[in-house]
Amino acid sequence: MAIRLDATDSNFNAAFADLLAMKREVSDDVDAIVRDIIDEVRARGDDALYDYTAKFDRFDARSKGLRISEAEIEAAVAKVDPEVMKALELAAERIRSHHARQLPKDDFYEDALGVKLGSRWNAIEAVGLYVPGGLAAYPSSVLMNAVPAKVAGVERLVMVVPTPDDVLNPLVLAAAKLAGVDEIYRIGGAQAVAALAYGTQSIAPVYKIVGPGNAFVAAAKRRVFGLVGIDMIAGPSEVLILADKNNDPDWLAVDLMAQAEHDKVAQAILITDDAATADAVEEAVKRLLTTLPKAEIAGASWADYGAVITVPDWETGMALANRIAPEHLELAMDNAPDYLDKVRNAGAVFVGHYTPEAVGDYVGGSNHVLPTARSARFSSGLSTLDFVKRTSVLECNVENLRQIGPAAVTLARQEGLEAHARSVAKRLNME
Amino acid sequence: MAIRLDATDSNFNAAFADLLAMKREVSDDVDAIVRDIIDEVRARGDDALYDYTAKFDRFDARSKGLRISEAEIEAAVAKVDPEVMKALELAAERIRSHHARQLPKDDFYEDALGVKLGSRWNAIEAVGLYVPGGLAAYPSSVLMNAVPAKVAGVERLVMVVPTPDDVLNPLVLAAAKLAGVDEIYRIGGAQAVAALAYGTQSIAPVYKIVGPGNAFVAAAKRRVFGLVGIDMIAGPSEVLILADKNNDPDWLAVDLMAQAEHDKVAQAILITDDAATADAVEEAVKRLLTTLPKAEIAGASWADYGAVITVPDWETGMALANRIAPEHLELAMDNAPDYLDKVRNAGAVFVGHYTPEAVGDYVGGSNHVLPTARSARFSSGLSTLDFVKRTSVLECNVENLRQIGPAAVTLARQEGLEAHARSVAKRLNME
Incomplete structure (x- = not known):
């Protein structure tokens, strides 16, 4: 069961502060291992990649080469169900058109004294995209990272993806192909990050590395930061739903569990101004957990990190939301658009009863790579801007x-x- | 003497690759010390700050408090020469008007299907600005960091600056006041970064930390990255000048030495299509070094990291410039504006014979916090964008x-x- 808080209780402030301070991320101390892996890849290049791939992914990449060939990609893509391919295409097209609007414009002008000033934007020439293997291999994430890079004009977009036991993931390759990825290598872990940052005999180095990964990947990105650019290091995902009484509790419950099913350390929070809604949603979650395939994960997340908070009014509710600074914020109120102006800290807002967060994960068009763990207080979701850089000009x-x-x-x-x-x-x- | 290379030599490619790979940064291994300092500040708050300030800056801050009072600021500012104050005001005003143009605009629209999408920008509520003490205490850097933050709408801009031996720097305080800094604390080092990130009894935490610092400050920023946002970690500064034969060698020499005087590990490079200009500039540098107050630093930088490269044509010259990806690029050619389109990787470009880089350091209006050590390949100079964040909206x-x-x-x-x-x-x- 999720924690239940009432904003009018005398001990609420302390309990809410505890909720904010909850540390959900396990910071495995993998830094020493990662340092060694990076050193090995720098020293031995491809040979180190072959060895690590044999060790961690259990196959020998020497014979077929590190790069996944066009023929392999075509063969994998041919296996994808046409209906799924159409869904991927819709997603890619919607992401493309939204992110095209984010392209910044050059600005050249003369100021009052006649001094010429300017800002010129250029795409980063070469970018690496890390894609996790196994369970966390989401084709939607490939689109969300790769499409904006290509919209920005990145010429060389290089994907790395581990293929444990030498098994390719057709959907991931299909998404990469749709997005226009230029090179794909069958490597993962810290060794893949090292290869992208330093280059090897087979892989030319890139200038920036984006994409999610496990603790080893995150530690490796932190280490190569400076030599190359990196995106934010993502933590466990979270959703905050603000809901009035005019909601179907089953809808809210499934939205909460859509977050919780990601990870035992994901977090789902409901804030409502209606105690009956709070009760009904808690009941609905219980029912839902009896039928969900990932009930064990979702149930653990809900029990350990879930929260239901009742507030006396929406001024209080919005203030709490801005302190939480959630990755995803659903405004499930009848007059939801009226509250948009009050949102200060959130990665993405989903407005009204017919915008479940999951639609944004796939086909909304906006990016699903968003700031987690309260970092929406100081950072933004992934966008076209992450793949360009600005040169200032003075004359x-x-x-x-x-x-x-x-x-x-x-x-x-x-x-x-x-x-x-x-x-x-x-x-x-x-x- | 700087290294001299000729792009038409058969061994040029190897020599140029060596120049690019030159490691100028000494990476002191201060990480263990910094971790301990951060832990102490988290555990003991203000008391830890008092102890570190006594130890590193040699004074007891307990009696007067950590915060520099309005009265102290006023008293310090009163000491600043009026002509200097006018120069600071000109700089602040020009930085303000240029950075106001960088404010991103919200974008709300309905797409072809009627789905509502939007991007809303908000300022980061609280930002910390690290200002080094002693030699590297540059009032111009205070303006370059603080003015864009205030232009962006940051409500709480908190400056930390070590005041060794309890001596305040009037110009630094004057710049802070001009820029609208809200709170100033007399602390520095990793302990100041920890205080900004975690907060203490006297100092409320901030959400992002910007500003330059020594190895301890850089290591501390790297450690708190994720909990708070940080700017790029700056390395030693560099300039690349592209010059045709129509230049006064003394002008080019002083521009090169303006970079070299910053630091023994600063780097100044000249690329010219005219061998006589190359010779004349080398002679002019020698002469200049006999009269410069910082000749020892500038001479060491020029001897260890300086380079003069002759090229057969500007196509070659521009290609080399983009590989170097310099922090500062001067185009000292008669038809300099024609080459702007060819610049792909550079922090800032200074166009023509009458735009020495130093004018951009102070009063050009564009920012002087720029990507160093080839990071212009993937990142941008500081701008208003660094103090805002975007929330995406879907309905x-x-x-x-x-x-x-x-x-x-x-x-x-x-x-x-x-x-x-x-x-x-x-x-x-x-x-």
Whole structure:
């Protein structure tokens, strides 16, 4: 059973603070192992990749090569059911059109003094995409990472995916093909991250690495951060639902369990201004858990991290929501759009009774890679912006330099940087 | 003497690769020390800050408190020369107006199916700004970090700055005041980063930490990354100048040394299509080093990391520039604007003979916090975007859900996520 809190209780603040402080992530100390793996890949390149793949994924990649060939991809894709392929295509197309709107525009202008300033955006030339193998191999995640990269104009998009026991995942390959991934390698773990960052004989290095992974992958990304760019390191997923009394408790229950079925450390929270709704949803969850295939996982998440909070009014409810800063926020109220302006901290908002979070996971068009563990207070979901970078441009003529240069000379000398000062002064015949 | 390379030499490719691979950063292994400091601050709060400040900055902050008071700030600011204050004000105003153009716009729209999608931007509520003490205390850096944060709408901008021997830096405080910093604390090092990330009795935690610092500060930022956001971890600075024959060698020399005077591990590179210019600049650098106050630092940087490269044409020159991906790129050619389109990887470009990089350091208006060590291949300089975050918004009505929902059901079942599938199916009376 989830924890039940009432915002009007005298001990609520302490209990809510405990809920916020709950640490759901197990931080395995894998850093030493990961350091060794990275060192091995740097020193031995492909040979290290063959060895780790034999050890962790139980097959010999030497004979067929690290790269998954076009023929292998075609053969796998041919196995995908046409209805599933159509669903993937709809998802890819909707993601593409939404993310195209996020492309930033160059901005060049002359300011009041005639100084020319500008911002020019360019795609990152080469990006690596980590895709987990086994259970967490989600074709939807391939689309969510790869499509925005291609929309941004990344020329070389390189995917790595472990293929345990040498088994390819047709849907993952189909999604990669749809999204326009350029190269796919059958490697995973910290060794794959190292290969992307440093390069090997078969794999040219990339400049940024995105995509989810286990503790080893996360630790490896943290280590290569700086040499290459990385995306946020994702934690366990969470949903917060704000619901008024005009809801079918079964709908809310299944939305909560859709989050909980991801992971025993996922978190699902309901905030409602109606105690009867709170009771009814708790009952509905119980019923639902008797029929769900992943009831064991979802039930553990709900018992350990789930919460049902009653609030006296929506001002209180919105304030709590912004403190939680959830990855996913469902506004299941009749007048849900009215509350959008009050949302300060959330990865994504799903508005109204007919927008379950799961529709956003697949076919809404917006990205499902979102800030977890309260990081929506300071970061954003994945977007086209993650695959571009900005160069600023400054151009003065002698007139401009005469107007603003002397202030630069003054400040440079205050900072003890005489060559800085002279580089301006010399052009103005100042001393 | 800097290294001299000729792009037409047969051994050029290997020599250039060596130049790119040059490791300028000394990675002190301070991680264990930093971990202990962070643990102490988490456990003991203000008391730990008092102890570390006594130890590292040699004064007792207990009596006057950690926060620098309004009265102290006013008293310090009163000491600043009026001409210097005017220069700071010009800089702040130009930074403000340029960064205001970077504010992203919300985007709400209905797509072809009538699904409502949106992106809403909000400022990060609380941001911490680390400002180094001593030699590296640059008021210009305070402006470059603090002004964009305030332009973005950050409500609580908290600055930390070590004040060794209890000595305040008037210019740094003046810059903070001009930029609108809300709170200033007299602490530095890993302990200050820990205080910002976790909070203490006197200091409420922030959600993101920006600003440059030494190896301890960098290691602490890397450690708290995830709990809070951080900016890029800056390495030693660098400039690349592309110059044709129509240049005064003394101007180019002083521009190169303006970079070199920062740090013995700074890097200054000249690429020219004219061998006589290459020779003349090398001579001019020698002469300049006899008169520069920081000749020892600049000379060491030039000897160890400087490079002069001659190229047969600008196609070659631009290709090398994009491989170097410099923090600062000066285009000192007569037709410099024509080459802007060819710049793919650079933090900032300074166009033409009258735009020395130093003008951008202070009063150009664009930001001087830029990607170092080739990271311009995948990241951007600091901007207003670093102080905002995006929430995506999705709204379906029953009609929309009927159109796109079935594809979500199909994909969710392929991924083995039955509750996801049912959360959509239930609303459509599907099974």
